[in-house]
Amino acid sequence: MNDIESYYTQRVSHSKNLLYQVGKTIDGKPVNEHQLNLITQTIKHELKLSTTDTVIDFGCGNGVLTKTLTNSTKTIIGIERNKALYSQASKYLNNQKVSLVNANILHHDTKLLSFNKAYCYEVIQHLTYLETKNFLFQTVKNLPKNGLLFLGGIPDEQRKSNFYNTEYRQRTLAKTLLETGSDPVGTWFLPVFFYELADKLSATCKILDQHKDLYSAQYRFDCLIRA
Numbered sequence: 658m659n660d661i662e663s664y665y666t667q668r669v670s671h672s673k674n675l676l677y678q679v680g681k682t683i684d685g686k687p688v689n690e691h692q693l694n695l696i697t698q699t700i701k702h703e704l705k706l707s708t709t710d711t712v713i714d715f716g717c718g719n720g721v722l723t724k725t726l727t728n729s730t731k732t733i734i735g736i737e738r739n740k741a742l743y744s745q746a747s748k749y750l751n752n753q754k755v756s757l758v759n760a761n762i763l764h765h766d767t768k769l770l771s772f773n774k775a776y777c778y779e780v781i782q783h784l785t786y787l788e789t790k791n792f793l794f795q796t797v798k799n800l801p802k803n804g805l806l807f808l809g810g811i812p813d814e815q816r817k818s819n820f821y822n823t824e825y826r827q828r829t830l831a832k833t834l835l836e837t838g839s840d841p842v843g844t845w846f847l848p849v850f851f852y853e854l855a856d857k858l859s860a861t862c863k864i865l866d867q868h869k870d871l872y873s874a875q876y877r878f879d880c881l882i883r884a
């Protein structure tokens with residue numbers, strides 16, 4: 658099991674709180690329902706979700722976002738690699754409109770799923786730059802013309818210091834760098850990375866500021882890709 662896998666598996670075994678399990682916390686405490694609403698309203702709005710849409714939720718975790726969005730779509734296919742979170746999602750999303758796949762989003766072939774929209778929320782930080790490129794190439798290729806992909810909660814390289822703004826967080830960063838060689842948040846991106854990538858895909862890309870009241874607005878951004 659790699660570091661990311663054991664991070665989420667431990668969170669599931671430590672708490673039944675769904676927001677805690679997927680790392681939606683501020684200083685270790687789960688964010689409130691209002692924060693969840695801000696996220697799902699943004700996804701609904703940017704993807705212009707309707708009950709005719711077949712949507713993929715890449716890295717759906719325990720389904721805490723998926724469940725809220727189900728009624729705004731025809732169907733959602735959740736893809737999640739972590740077994741503990743996948744099993745939580747299977748219990749939580751006991752709904753005919755949702756199907757779940759326990760798989761790595763980098764290796765699961767979505768060609769046969771015939772989806773027209775997709776989102777991937779707070780997942781991209783777990784991918785390297787080349788994995789992100791490959792993931793976007795594969796996903797955009799399988800979207801119909803004008804199909805939409807929303808990438809939410811991307812760590813912003815330019816505003817990293819807004820996150821590492823307390824002594825505790827800076828010490829955690831230093832310790833983790835010394836132990837693993839990696840930033841504990843994962844990969845930080847420049848918005849221009851997605852503009853360049855979209856260009857290569859002949860797709861269009863819009864970089865979006867997060868809602869000002871969202872817990873991550875000071876150090877993450879969103880991105881909407883149109884095939």
Ligand SMILES: C[S@@+](CC[C@H](N)C(=O)[O-])C[C@H]1O[C@@H](n2cnc3c(N)ncnc32)[C@H](O)[C@@H]1O
Pocket residue numbers: 661665679680715716717718719720721722736737738739742760761762763777778779780783
């Ligand atoms: C911060 S959680 C977010 C979960 C969910 N999207 C949400 O916002 O509640 C990140 C999720 O991405 C999943 N993940 C990371 N890399 C993945 C990969 N290569 N394939 C599938 N899932 C992945 C993790 O297991 C975890 O569930």
